[in-house]
Ligand SMILES: [Zn+2]
């Protein structure tokens with residue numbers, strides 16, 4: 732009854748076409764579901780990006796062996812559809828997409844992620860000033876939705892953004908690394924977990940996840956994984 736009323740007052744919008752979803756109880760239009768750019772095999776065994784050569788196991792980035800995180804997965808490729816969807820989620824006030832993304836992450840990547848035996852989901856933090864401006868941290872919303880469905884706690888109180896960084900997408904690989912240097916810090920100095928999963932919206936070069944993983948490992952984590960909504964394309 733209460734859910735019905737909320738549904739009437741605030742009809743759920745589709746994370747692809749952004750129209751009101753006609754099918755009751757659904758999070759996405761039936762037709763839009765067919766347009767979702769799921770990651771297909773073969774994909775990189777480490778970062779989960781789709782690969783274009785059957786014989787390879789790793790993307791070029793991961794083959795060079797410089798990542799700090801252990802493994803990561805995302806259900807979707809970051810194409811134009813997902814770019815629009817995630818941008819409405821972050822900047823257009825469509826917080827309800829978090830539950831859709833969390834369900835897709837678990838449906839597509841949950842089985843692998845369960846093998847990681849993580850003790851906590853840790854959202855990539857925003858700088859307090861950016862968080863204030865946006866009103867929420869999208870990674871934190873996602874971590875909470877994942878937590879609800881798995882029972883693994885979401886902990887937004889261990890990793891903090893202490894430096895205002897520039898928007899990563901405008902920067903090349905070297906600039907990204909420099910931009911992120913000193914960006915994160917651990918609140919209490921040491922971490923109460925050994926295995927954690929970082930949560931972010933998009934994985935592209937991995938510089939953000941790597942820098943956060945480096946700090947978490949300094950704090951005592953031995954395995955840092957990630958789950959995202961989307962990954963860029965591999966090569
Ligand atoms: Zn739709």
Ligand SMILES: [Zn+2]
Pocket residue numbers: 775776777778779780789790791792793794965
């Ligand atoms: Zn990779």
